[in-house]
Amino acid sequence: MGERDYLGELELMVMLAVARLGDEAYGVPVSRELEKHRKRDVALSSVYAALDRLEAKGLVTFRVGEATPERGGRAKRYFQVTREGLQAIRQTRHVLMNLWKRLPGLEGEGA
Amino acid sequence: MKPVGPPRIAVWILEHLVPGESNDALLGDLWEEFCCGRSAAWYWRQVLAAVAIGLLGEMRVRLPALGFATLWMLPAQWWSAFALWHAARYAGYIVPWPYSLVVGMIIPIVLSLWAGLIVFGLICSSIGQNLSRRQIWRGLWIGPLTFFFLTISVRMLSHWLGLGVLSVGAFSFAAYFPSLVAATWKIGWRVETSKAHSS
Numbered sequence: 001m002g003e004r005d006y007l008g009e010l011e012l013m014v015m016l017a018v019a020r021l022g023d024e025a026y027g028v029p030v031s032r033e034l035e036k037h038r039k040r041d042v043a044l045s046s047v048y049a050a051l052d053r054l055e056a057k058g059l060v061t062f063r064v065g066e067a068t069p070e071r072g073g074r075a076k077r078y079f080q081v082t083r084e085g086l087q088a089i090r091q092t093r094h095v096l097m098n099l100w101k102r103l104p105g106l107e108g109e110g111a
Numbered sequence: 112m113k114p115v116g117p118p119r120i121a122v123w124i125l126e127h128l129v130p131g132e133s134n135d136a137l138l139g140d141l142w143e144e145f146c147c148g149r150s151a152a153w154y155w156r157q158v159l160a161a162v163a164i165g166l167l168g169e170m171r172v173r174l175p176a177l178g179f180a181t182l183w184m185l186p187a188q189w190w191s192a193f194a195l196w197h198a199a200r201y202a203g204y205i206v207p208w209p210y211s212l213v214v215g216m217i218i219p220i221v222l223s224l225w226a227g228l229i230v231f232g233l234i235c236s237s238i239g240q241n242l243s244r245r246q247i248w249r250g251l252w253i254g255p256l257t258f259f260f261l262t263i264s265v266r267m268l269s270h271w272l273g274l275g276v277l278s279v280g281a282f283s284f285a286a287y288f289p290s291l292v293a294a295t296w297k298i299g300w301r302v303e304t305s306k307a308h309s310s
Contacts, residue, residue: 026136026140027136027137027139027140028140028143028144031140041153041156043156043157043160043161043164044137044140044141044144044157044161045129045137045157045160045161045164045165046160046164048131048133048136048137049131049164049168051133052131052132052133064136067139070142070143070146071139071140071142071143072116072138072139072142073139074135074136074138074139074142075135075136075139076136076139076140077133077136
């Protein structure tokens, strides 16, 4: 994985939310998961923009679900983290942990 | 009483003005959230964010086309200025009006647009992004067509606003630059798309 392929902040958070949600990872639960942990409103379009970038990099895949009346007849897009995606999460975590450890005064805090 | 569906204008904006392939799923998600109790103001915020993010994404993808059009326009502006001056100065003398406009202005500007496209195509090829014949044709007609449309629009708008004849510089920025951007933009977009699919 090249230097430029490390995940950005939002990309990493979206990937973690998708991995955590499993089979139910589509736009609404992913954005709710982000809102819950970030404690602020999330633009759904920014979540989709991040997912589109991740999909182009081959880090997530998606399948189109069923169209339901409660969604105005629009289909859901279910996302799933690929093997490369999991590898990218691990590598990004490794880099962040190494950087985190070297911060003076924060070493004792759980990351 | 809460309306049955989300604001119609906001839905229309999202359907028609936001670039991207995820809009259908996004519309469904926003609908679902709206039905779960989100306000119309929240819905509008989401749509405006989608517009801004969509446009920024497009700009990022098409940055090479924008950069090239900016660089190419600097010398081309002088060329088009000369063409305009030539058309105005000799209109009706050497070649009768309105053919003088075609010979003095339209042909030189279209040629400079096409020359810009050819150089852009060569740059794309030199970095390994070969353009198909269809892409080149598309760029060749989109540039002049945009130019004619904008020329007429700018002329009518300036007349309507009482601005008289616009300066050559203002005219170039209003008509020539967007035309070149439109032409190279389309090619640039295709290059990026094929690159994304091939990777």
